[in-house]
Amino acid sequence: MREIGFDSKKYLVEQSRYILERVNQYDKLYLEFGGKLVDDKHAKRVLPGFQEDIKVKLLQKLKDQAEILICLYAGDIERNKIRGDYGITYDMDVLRLIDELRGYDLSVNSVVITRYNNQPATNAFINKLERRNIKVYKHEAIENYPLNVEKIVSNEGFGKNEYVKTEKPIVIVTAPGAGSGKLATCLNQLYHESKLGKNAGYSKFETFPVWNVPLKHPLNIAYEAATVDLGDVNMIDSFYLDHYGEMAVNYNRDVQTFPVIKRIIEKITDQESVYKSPTDMGVNQVKAGIVNDEIVQEASRQEIIRRYFQTECDFKKGLVDEEAVNRINLIMEEIDLKPEDRTVVTPAHAYAEKFETSAKGPAAVIALELPTKKIVTGRTTSLMEASASVILNAIKSLAKIDDDIHLLSPIILETIQNLKKNEMHMKDYSLDIREVLLALAISAVTNPTAQCAYEKLVELEGTQAHSTVMLSKNNEQSFRNLGIDITSAAVYPSEQLYHQ
Template structure:
C-alpha cells in the first residue's frame, strides 16, 4: 500500500520531544495520555505507515523512565460502563491495561479510582485490586469543580485525594476511556508533589487533531468524522493565535477548558507554563508525514467509511440519524461522497448481475476484485478468496479449497450446530484453506497472501455478519457495507 508516514521517525521524534518537556519542568512530568495506546487503528488508517501500537512502542523505547497510573471513574464502575470496541467493562479493561503494561516492562504505580463517593461497586473493585497486589488510591468529588479554583487547590480539594508515590521522571496517566478523570488525576498529583517540594509539570498527549496541519486538512476532518457522535469540532486555537500570532488547530473542548486548566496550574505552580492549549500538547505526528497526498486520500476514505458505519448503525438500531446527518456535512467539507471508493460501484454491480449479495475490494495496485455469493461460500468469504488469489498471482477461476475440506464444516454447521446456512463464513473459509494448504502448494501460496491485504478497502452490497466483519478487522481489511440486510426479516443475528 502507498505509505505516507514514517513510523520510525515518529517514534524517535516523539520520545525526544517528551524528554525535552520533562527537562522543562525540572525532571518530572505527568503526561495525560488520550486516545488509544495499544490499538490506534484510526491513526493507522488515516496515516498509512503508522502502526496501531506506535505510541506504545514510543513509550517502550523509554520504558526505564516511565511509570504508569491508570484512572477509572467510580461512577463508570457502578454503571458497568463498557468499551464498545472490546466488549468489556471499564474495570475489566483496567486489569487488561495493567497486564499489558506489566508484561512489557513498565512499572504500574497505581490505579486511581476517581469521583469516589462510597459506590459499592467501586469498593468491591478496590478490594479486588488490593487482593491482586495492585495499589489502589481514591480521589473524591470536589464541590464547584472545575471553576472554584481556590477550593480545588486547597487541603479541602486536591488535598483530600490520596497521593500516588512515583519515582520515575515520566508518569503516564491513562484510562479505559473518556471521562475517567485523567486531567484531574494529573493536577491532583502536581498539587501533592509541590507540597512535598518536588518540581513537576503537566502535558497532554493527543494524536488528533494534528495541531500543525491546516484546519481543513483531510486528516483533521477525518477526526471530526471519528468523533461525530460527540458533536464536537476542530477549531483554530485562539489562545495560540493571540500569544504567538501563529495558527494552530485544536479541539473545541480543550480550548473551552483551557482558561480553567491554566488557572489551576497557576494556583499550583505559581504561574502557568502554557499560553495556549496547543502549548500543553507534545504531539509530533505531523512532523512524520512523508506523503501528504497519500494521507489525504486515506483520510477521505476514512470519512466515507465513518459515514457508512453510521448508516449501518441506524439500520441496526434505529438510532443515530443526527450523527449520519453530521457525517454528510463532514463529507461535503472534505469534498467526497458515498461513491468515493470504486469498490462500492463494483460490489453493487456484481449484486445486480448475480441477484445475490456481493463484495468488492481495492487491491494494493489499485485494481478491484469482486466476490459473489455461491453454494459453498458467502460473499465475504468469496471476496476474501479472490483477493488472496489476486495478490498471490493465482487465477481467480482456480478452485483452491478442496471439497473434502469444505463439506465437513458445512455438515457440522447444518446437522449439529443448528445453522440453516451451509455456506462458510470467513473464519471457516480460512480454516478450510489452512487444512488444504497442508497438501496443496497453491493453497499454501494463497494463504501466504494474507498480510498483503492489510489496509485494503472492501465494500459489501449488504450488511455482512458480525463474524465476517470481525475477521476482516483482524486481518486489517477496512470494511463498508450498504445499509441493508440480505433477508427481509425483523431479527438478524
Template sequence: MRIGFDRDKYLTMQSAHIAQRRAQFGGTLYLEFGGKLVDDMHASRVLPGFTPDNKIVMLAELADDVEIIVAVNAKDFARNKVRADLGTSYEDEVLRHVDAFRGYGLKVGGVVITQWTEDNRQALDVKRKLDKLGLRTYRHYPIAGYPSDVARIVSPEGFGRNEYIETTRDLVVVTAPGPGSGKMATCLSQIYHDHLRGRSSGYAKFETFPIWNLPLDHPVNVAYEAATADLDDVNMIDPFHLAAHGEQAVNYNRDVEVFPVLSRLLEQILGASPYSSPTDMGVNMAGHCMSDDAACRAASEQEVIRRYYKALVTEKREMLEPVQSERIALLMGRLGISPEDRPVVRPALDLARSTGAPASAIELPDGRIVVGKTSPLLGCSSAMLLNALKALAGIDTETDLLAKASIEPIQTLKTQHLGSLNPRLHTDEVLIALAVSANGDDNAAAALAQLASLRGCDVHTSTILGSVDEGIFRSLGVQVTNEPVFATKSLYRKR
C-alpha cells in the same frame, strides 16, 4: 498504500521534545496521553507509515524514566463500554494495556478509577479483580462543580479527597482505554498532592489529533472530527495561542473551553500557569514528520468515508436518529468527497444488484478489485476472501480451493447439530477448511500463505456483517465498511 509519515523521524523528535518539557519543570512531569497509546489504529490509517505501536515504542526508549498510570471512568464499567475498533470491554482493555506496557519493559504504577462512587457495583467488582491480580488501584471521586468551581476543586473537599498515587519515576504517563476517563483531572490531582508534600511537578499533554500545525481544513484534522462525531468535538483555531503568539494553531473545542479554568487551577496549585494557550500544553511532533502530504490527505479522506459508513451502521443497528452520520456527511461535503469515492463501494453494489443477493468487494494492495457473491455454499464475504487469496497467489479463478465434499460436512454440522439456520460458510469456517486442505493441496497452501497480504486492504459489503465475519476481518487487519442494510428481515439477529 503510499507511505506519508516518517516513523523514525517522529520517534527521534518526539523523545527530544518530551525531554525539553521535562527539563522545563524539573521534578515529576505528568504527561496526559490522549488517544490510543496501544494500537492507535486511527493514526496508522490517516498517517500511512505511523505504526499502531509508534507511541509505545517511543516511550520504551525512555523506559528507565517512565511510569504509567491507567485511568478509567467507573461509569464505563457500569455501562459495559466497549472499545469500538477492537470489540473489547474496558475492563479487558485495562488488562490488555497493562500486559502491553509490561511487554515493552515499561513500569505500570497502577490503575486509577475515576468518578468513583460506592454504589457502583461493577466498578467495585473490577477493583477487587485488579487488587487480586496484584495491580495497585486508586479511587478518585466526583467533584461538584468540576471544572468551573476552582475553589472547591483545589481544596480538601475536591482533589484532597482523591487517593494519592505513589510513583517513583520522573515521567508519569497517564493514559486510558478511551475518552472521558479523567486523565487530565488525575494529573492535576497529583500535582495538587505533590504541592502539599513540597514536591516539584508539572503537567503536559500528548494529543496526536488534531495536529496543531496543520490547517484547520486539512483532511487529517477533518478525519479527527469524523472519528469523534459522537463526542461533539469540533476543531477550531486556538484563540489563546493566536493572542499570545500571533500565529494560528489548531485545537479542539473541549480543550479551548476548559483552558481558562485549567489556567486558574494551575495558578492555584503552582502559583502561576506555565502556559499561555491549550496548544502550549501539547508536546505533539506528528505534524513535523509527514513526508508525503498528498498520501496523508488521500488516506484521511478514505477514513472520513469509513467513519460515515460506520455511523450509518451503528444508527441502523441501534435504531438511532442519523445525528452522527449527518455530521460526517457535512465533513465529507467540506472535503468535496462522497461515499462512492471509496473504490470498493460501486463494485460491491453493482454485483449485489445483478445477483439480487448480498455481495462484497476488496481492493488488493496493487489496486485490483476482487468481488464475492452469495452462493448455496458460501456467503459473499467467504467467497470474496477465497477469490482475493487466489488472486494474490496467482491461482486461476476457476480453481476450487475447497472441494464441495469438504464443505458439505461443515454445513451439515452447522444446520443439523449446532442449530444454525444459515448453511453457508462464514469466513472463520472457510479459513479452517482452507488450513486443513493446505496439508495436501499446494494451491490451498499458496492461498493460505497470502493471508498477511490482506492487512490494510479495504472491503465493502452490500449488507451489514454478522459478528463472526466482522471479527475475522478485524483480526486480519482488513478495513471493512457496510451498507446500512440487514442481510435478512429477521427481527432477532445474533451479533
C-alpha cells in the same frame, strides 16, 4: 506497495527529544496520553507509514524514566461501552492494554477508576483487577468540576481522592478512550504532589488534531470525523494567536476549558502558569514526520468516508444519535466527498443488484481492492458468507489460481456445515471467515495449491473492502485481524431482530 506519507523514525526522534525537554522543567511530569497508546489504527490509516505501535516504542526509549497509570470511567464499565476498532468493552480493553504494555516491558503502576460511586459492575471489575495483583485507586466525582475551582483545589475536592504513589519522573496517564478522566487524574496528582512539596508539571500528548497544520487540512478534518459521537470540533486556538500572533489548531473542549484548567494549576502550584494557551500544554510533533502531504491528504479523505459508513451503521444499531449522523454528513459536504469516492463501494453494490433480494434479506456482497488495484467480489450463498467468499477469491487472484480450481474440498466444507446445523443446532450455518480459513490452513498441509493461496493472506493487510450489508461481530473482527479496512452499508442482512 502502499505509498508512504509519514516517516516514523524521524517522528520518533523528534517526539522523544521534545518530551525530554519538557520533563527537564520539573521533578515529575504527568503526561496525559490522548488517543490510542497501543495500536493507533486511526493514525496508521491517515498517516501512511505511521507505525501503530510507535507510541509504545517512544515509551520504550523512556522506560527507565516512565511508569503508566490507566484511567477508566466507572460509567463506561456500567454501560459496557465498546471500543470500536476491537469490538470489546472498555474494561476488557484495560486488561488487554495491561498485557500489551507488559509485553513491551513497560511498567504499569495501577488502574484509576474515575467518577466512582460504588457501582455494581465497577466493583466486580475492581475485584477482578485486585485478585490479579493490580493496584486500583478510586476517585469520586467532584461536584461542578471543573468550574468550582475553590472546592476542587481543597480537601473536599482533590484532597478526598486517593493519591497514586509513583516513583519515576515521567508518569504516563492513558485510557481506552475519551472521557475517561485522564486530565482530572493528572490534576489530582499535581495537587497531592504540591502538598508533598514537589515540583510536578502537566503536559498533554494528543496526536490529533495536529496543531501546526491548517485548520481545514483533511488530516484534522478526519479527526473531527472520528469523534462525531463526542461532538469535538477543531478550531483556532485564540489564546495562542493572541499571545504569539500565530495560528495553531486545537479542539473545542481544550480551548473552552483552558482558562479554568489554567486557574486550577495556578491555584495548586501557587504561581503563574507557564502555559499561555492549550496548545502550549501539548507536546505533539506529528508534523515533523509528514514527508508527503498529498499522500496524507488522500489517506485522510478516505478515512472520512470510512467514518461516514461507520457512523451510519452505529446509528442503525442505536449506538449514536441523529446529531452524530448530521455532523458526519456535514463533514462529507464540507470536504466535497461522496460515499462512492471509496473505490470498493460502487462495485459491491453493482454486483449486488444482479441478485434479487430474498425473503431472508438483501443480497450480501463484499468487494475488495487488491494491492494490484484489481477488485474482487464475494457473495453470501447457502455454503459460505460473503466475507469468507471474498477472502478466498482474493487470495486465489493473488496466487494466480484459476477460478474453477477448488481450494477446499466440498466434502470438508459440508462436514463443517453439518456440524453447525445438526450437532450444534445453529440456525445460520453458512461458513464464516474463521471457519473457512481454518479449513484452508488444514488443507494447506497436504495441498500445495491451498498452501500457495494461504501464503497470500499476508498481502491483504492494508487493503480496502466494502459490504452491502452490516457484518457479524465475528466477521468484523476477522477482517480487523487480517488488517483489512472494511466498511458496510447501514443495512441489516435480514429482517430478524437478533443479529450476531
